[in-house]
Amino acid sequence: MPRKSTRLTFVVLAAGAGVFSMLQSLIAPALPTVQHALHTSQSTATWVMTAYLLSASVFTPILGRVGDLVGKKRTLVAVLVTVAVGCLLAALAPSIGVLIVARVVQGVGGALFPLSFGIIRDEFAPSEVSGSISNLSAVIAAGGGVGMVAAGPIVTALDYRWLFWIPVGIVTVATLIALRYVPESPNRAEGQVNWLGAALLSAWLVALLLPLSQASVWGWGSTRVLGLFAAAVALFALWLYAEARSRTPLIDLRVMRLPAVWTTNTAALLFGAGMYSIWSFLPGFVQTPASAGYGFGASVTAAGLLMLPMLVAMFLSGVLSGRLEPVLGAKTLLTAGAALGALACGILTVWHDERWQVALVAGVFGLGIGLAFASMANLIVGSVPVDQTGAATGMNANIRTIGGSIGAAVTSVLVTGRLQSSGLPYASGYTHAFALLALLCLAAALAALLVPVRRRGGTTGKARASSEATAVEQETVAHG
Numbered sequence: 001m002p003r004k005s006t007r008l009t010f011v012v013l014a015a016g017a018g019v020f021s022m023l024q025s026l027i028a029p030a031l032p033t034v035q036h037a038l039h040t041s042q043s044t045a046t047w048v049m050t051a052y053l054l055s056a057s058v059f060t061p062i063l064g065r066v067g068d069l070v071g072k073k074r075t076l077v078a079v080l081v082t083v084a085v086g087c088l089l090a091a092l093a094p095s096i097g098v099l100i101v102a103r104v105v106q107g108v109g110g111a112l113f114p115l116s117f118g119i120i121r122d123e124f125a126p127s128e129v130s131g132s133i134s135n136l137s138a139v140i141a142a143g144g145g146v147g148m149v150a151a152g153p154i155v156t157a158l159d160y161r162w163l164f165w166i167p168v169g170i171v172t173v174a175t176l177i178a179l180r181y182v183p184e185s186p187n188r189a190e191g192q193v194n195w196l197g198a199a200l201l202s203a204w205l206v207a208l209l210l211p212l213s214q215a216s217v218w219g220w221g222s223t224r225v226l227g228l229f230a231a232a233v234a235l236f237a238l239w240l241y242a243e244a245r246s247r248t249p250l251i252d253l254r255v256m257r258l259p260a261v262w263t264t265n266t267a268a269l270l271f272g273a274g275m276y277s278i279w280s281f282l283p284g285f286v287q288t289p290a291s292a293g294y295g296f297g298a299s300v301t302a303a304g305l306l307m308l309p310m311l312v313a314m315f316l317s318g319v320l321s322g323r324l325e326p327v328l329g330a331k332t333l334l335t336a337g338a339a340l341g342a343l344a345c346g347i348l349t350v351w352h353d354e355r356w357q358v359a360l361v362a363g364v365f366g367l368g369i370g371l372a373f374a375s376m377a378n379l380i381v382g383s384v385p386v387d388q389t390g391a392a393t394g395m396n397a398n399i400r401t402i403g404g405s406i407g408a409a410v411t412s413v414l415v416t417g418r419l420q421s422s423g424l425p426y427a428s429g430y431t432h433a434f435a436l437l438a439l440l441c442l443a444a445a446l447a448a449l450l451v452p453v454r455r456r457g458g459t460t461g462k463a464r465a466s467s468e469a470t471a472v473e474q475e476t477v478a479h480g
Contacts, residue, residue, distance in 0.1 A: 006123060006124050006125075006128065006132075008177060008181040008182075009119065009123060009124075009181060009182050009183075010120075010132060010135070010136070011174075011177065012076075012174050012177050012178045012181070012182055013076075013112075013116040013119060013120070013136055014135075014136055014139040015170055015171070015173070015174035016076070016079075016080050016083070016109070016112045016116070016171065016174050016178075017112045017113055017116050017136060017139060017140050017143070018139045018140065018142070018143040018146075019083070019109075019143065019167045019170050019171055019174075020083065020106075020109035020110065020112050020113075020143070021139075021140045021141070021142075021143025021144050021147070022143040022144065022146050022147040022150075022167070023052070023087075023106055023109070023147070023167060024052070024056075024143075024144055024147065025144045025145075025147030025148050025151075025279060026146075026147035026150065026151050026163050027048060027049065027052075027103075027147075027151070027160075027163055028049060028147075028148075028151070028280070029148065029151040029152060029155075029283065029300045029303070029304065030151050030155050030160045030163060030300075031045050031046070031048065031049070032045075033155055033160045034048060034096075034099070034160055037160065038093075038095060038096045038099065040096040043217050044096055045096065046213075046214075046217070047096075047100050048096075048099060048100060048103055049103075049213070050210070050213045050214065051100045051101075051103040051104045051107070052103040052104070052106060052107045053107070053209060053213060053401065053405065054104075054107070054205070054206055054209055054210060054213075055103070055104040055105075055106070055107020055108065055110070056107040056108075056109070056110030056401065057107075057110070057205045057206075057209055057398055057401055057402070058107075058201070058202040058205055058206065059107060059108045059110050059111050060110035060111055060113065060114065060394045060397050060398050060401075061114070061201065061250070061251060061391055061394035061395050061398055062111075062193075062198045062201065062202070062250065062394075063075055063079060063108070063110075063111030063114075063115070063390075063394075064111055064113075064114030064115060064118070064390035064391050064393060064394030064395075065189075065193065065250050065251070065390055065391040065394070066111075066193060066390075067111070067114065067115045067118060067390045068118065068188070068189040068387055068388065068389065068390040068391060069188065069189050069191065069192065069193060070188075071184050071185065071188065072115050072118050072119050072122065072184070072185045072390065073119070073178070073182050073183065073184040073185065074184065075111065075115055076112070076115045076116075076119065076178060076182065077175060077178050077179060077182075079108055079109060079111050079112055079115065080109075080112075080171055080174055080175040080178060081175055082105060082108045082109070083105075083106055083108065083109040083112075083167075083171050084167075084168055084171040084172050084175060085105060086102050086103070086104075086105030086106035086107075086108070086109075087102075087106060087164045087165075087167045087168045087171065088164070088168050089101070089102035089105060090102035090103065090106065090161075090164040091161045091162075091164035091165045091168060092161075102164075110394075110397065111394065113140065113393060113394065113397045114389070114390040114391070114392075114393040114394035114397065115390060116136055117133060117136070117377055117380075117381055117389060117390075117393045118185065118389040118390045118393070119182065119185055120132045120133055120136065120381075121381055121386065121389050122185035122186065122187050122386070122389075123183060123185060129381070130322060130325050130326065130330075130378055130382075131322035131323070131325075132322070133322075133374065133377045133378050133381060134318060134319065134321045134322030134325060134374035134377075134378065135318070135319055135322055136377075137318050137321075137370075137373040137374035137376075137377050138314065138315050138316075138317070138318020138319045138321075138370055138373070138374060139315070139318075140373060141314040141315070141318050141369050141370055141373045142311055142314050142315040142318070142370075144279060144314075145307060145308075145310050145311030145314050145315075145366070146311060148279065148283065148303075148304050148307045148310075148311070149304040149305065149307055149308055149311055150304070151163065151300065151304060152299065152300035152301030152302075152303070152304045153301055153304070154166070155300070156300075156301060187386050187387060188387065189387035189388070190248075190387070191247070191248030192248055193248075193250070194243075194246050194248050194249055194250040196242055196246070197239065197242055197243050197246060197249055197250035197251070198250050200235060200238055200239035200242055201239055201250060201251070203231075203235045203239075204231075204232050204235035204236040204238075204239055205398070205402075207228045207229075207231040207232035207235055208228075208229070208232040208236075208402065208405075209401075209402065209405050210228055211224065211225040211228040211229055211232075212405040212406060212408075212409045213405060213408075213409070215409055216409075216412050216413075216416065220413070240253070250391065251391050251395055252388055252391065255384050255385065255388045255391075255392055256392075256395065258383055258384065259451075259452045260379055260380075260382075260383035260451055260452050261380060261383055261384060261392060263447060263448070263450045263451040263452070264334070264376055264379045264380055264383075264396065264448075264451055265395070265396055265399045266444075266447040266450075267334060267338060267372075267376070267444045267445075267447040267448045267451070268376055268396055268399050268400040268403065268444075269399050269400065269402065269403035269406075269444075270338075270403060270440050270441070270443045270444035270447060271337070271338050271341060271372050271400070271403070271440075271441060271444035272399070272400035272401065272402070272403030272404040272407065273403040273404060273406055273407025273408075273410075273437070273440045274341050274342075274345060274407060274437040274438075274440045274441040274444070275341065275365075275369055275372075275400075275404065275407075276401075276403070276404025276405070276407055276408050277404070277407040277408050277411040277433070277437050278344075278345070278365055278437065280408050280411070281408075281411055281412075281415060281430070281433065282307070282348075282358070282361075282362070283300075283303040283304070283306075283307065285352070285358075285430055286298045286302075286303045286306055286355075286358055287299070287300070287303050288424060288425075289424070291422070292420065292422065292424040292425075292427070293426075293427050294352065294353070294427040294430065296355060306355060306358055306359055306362060307362050308359075308362075309359050309360070309362045309363035309366060310362035310363060310365055310366035310369070311366065312363070312366065313362075313363045313364070313365075313366030313367045313369075313370065314366040314367075314369045314370040314373075315370065316367075316370065317337075317366070317367045317368075317369075317370030317371050318369075318370035318371070318373060318374050319370075320370070321333050321370060321371050321374040321375060322374065325374070325375070325378060329453070330374075330375040330378040330379045330382070330451075331375070331379070331448060331449075331451040331452075331453060333371045333372075333374065333375040334371070334372055334375035334376060334379065334448040334451065335445050335448040335449055336368075336371055337367075337368040337369065337370070337371030337372030337373075337375060338368065338372055338441050338442070338444035338445035338447075338448055339368070339441070339442070339445040340364055340365065340367050340368030340371070341365055341368035341369070341372070341437075341441035341444070342438045342439075342441035342442040342444075342445060343364060343368075343438075344361045344362075344364040344365035344368065344441075345361075345365070345434050345435070345437040345438035345441055346435075346438040347360070347361050347364070348361045348434045348438075349431050349434040349435045349438060352430075352431075352434075368441070372444075376396060376400075377393060377396070379451060380392050380393050380396050381393060407437065407440060410436065411433045411436070411437065414429050414432045414433040414436065415429040415430055415433050416429070417429065
């Protein structure tokens, strides 16, 4: 089959991945509206977010591996159709239960990240891969920002259901273009899906993320939370054992042990903790009434506008990183991105009394997100065998999400652990949280320094990736 235009391929990948990223943050500011419209409780409404998180965590690495095995285009189209159906179901949902089910269906779209990176690696010219991955990462990062900025105006001007009607249209068009113009990747992994590994991976991810997301409701010392954490540890150990003994592992642990992979994943875990926490708590901070001693009493729309510098900076720095990566290297960009996140949180810890200070911090953090997202993807893609691209990038996205869940849970404890008589958090809760996030981002920068240096130039990078792939294959044969 002749190769189609890589520009159209990129448009499809960007539309799908961008919409999924937008869906992560688009509904959060509208949760009170959803709660009122569907006549449900606040604790039940939070499952609109939790169900999406759990579903994406399960499907991202599994379908990334399925794409490696059965074909990335075929899997991509199936995922796009599923996301469109999930958004349609959410737009029409007559009850909170149906909306939660719809969010589970939408979570399948998490696989768009690893599938998109794999298609770029397979289909684009070697000289275009790094820049295209950076540009796609910029779209993914900006998608989350678009969600924060656009939610308020959409709900105000239309209705919360349009938060899902709009993605239905975008994803439907992307699916039709994908069917016509995206070629099927020639690179296939050998073997079959390890369903035992998939089941165990799903089980320990749910057992870990569910209590992290619900601990503020259930209580950190509750039997449910402690029991699920214990189950997560046991299931994780069982998963490692099963994957190590499998001839066709879902996630090849030998690939996960590659120096460039485990160091990048460590940085992703730590930076994800800071990034998702800022996304979750900074809008709430600016919406707090000034009577609490801080905050600006901003509306949802005004809070979104204060996040606008982050959106713009994320996109610009993500695109710019594609031009800088051949010169400075992905390791340097990842270190710089995490360091900018630490700087932003450090500034926020000390100065947060004026709106312009929050806007400045949002812009600085946005620069860091754009650099970090692009460099993580490039480091993983450039370091793993070609038939492991989907699984490896899927796990990197998952690890970033796990870090985000941990960071958001700990931040919630700091912010809400002590409340004023009005029920609002004390300013000290936020400042302690921002200081912790600065330390987490700083730790991410230090982890990025451990990433092995990759020599500049595509030939050397290819040779290194080839040698690492050969080493993995030889070890597979030795254990076969």
